[in-house]
Amino acid sequence: MLLRVIGTGHKAGRRPTHYPGGSMRSNVLTFVLGATGVLLLAACGGSTSPYGGGGGGGGCTPTATKVCTTPSLQFNPATLTVAAGTTVTWENGGGGAHTVTSATGSADTYDMSLAAGTVSHQFMTAGTYNYYCKFHGANGTPPTGMSGTVTVQ
Ligand SMILES: [Cu+2]
Numbered sequence: 645m646l647l648r649v650i651g652t653g654h655k656a657g658r659r660p661t662h663y664p665g666g667s668m669r670s671n672v673l674t675f676v677l678g679a680t681g682v683l684l685l686a687a688c689g690g691s692t693s694p695y696g697g698g699g700g701g702g703g704c705t706p707t708a709t710k711v712c713t714t715p716s717l718q719f720n721p722a723t724l725t726v727a728a729g730t731t732v733t734w735e736n737g738g739g740g741a742h743t744v745t746s747a748t749g750s751a752d753t754y755d756m757s758l759a760a761g762t763v764s765h766q767f768m769t770a771g772t773y774n775y776y777c778k779f780h781g782a783n784g785t786p787p788t789g790m791s792g793t794v795t796v797q
Pocket residue numbers: 717739741742743777778779780781790
């Protein structure tokens with residue numbers, strides 16, 4: 645969202661360079677606008693730091709039934725073992741928006757968007773449930789990249 649706002653402003657700011665007259669003034673404008681663009685980009689890069697935090701996992705602490713997403717684009721913990729009937733919760737602890745999506749071969753089907761906050765899924769039957777993030781992982785048996793496994797006993 646922040647990126648989109650900055651992108652629009654940057655594009656709009658470039659419009660004055662299309663003025664036909666006064667090439668000298670136009671060049672100055674271009675330079676100033678260019679510098680502004682760099683500053684905006686720098687500010688944008690810095691804005692990801694709130695996600696990163698100081699190594700605390702972005703404010704999300706895993707529990708026996710909760711998995712956090714991390715700023716380094718992983719599920720933490722990547723493997724979770726729970727009893728049948730347990731509701732597992734995934735909390736967005738950083739790294740932008742994610743999904744919690746069942747992988748091919750998993751005994752259950754779900755595809756949950758995790759832009760912020762939490763999502764949950766109840767695992768009723770014993771088995772191995774592989775899942776992945778559609779933005780940062782790849783489907784497979786098992787999935788790769790940003791992915792995890794819930795073992796239900
Ligand atoms: Cu992700």
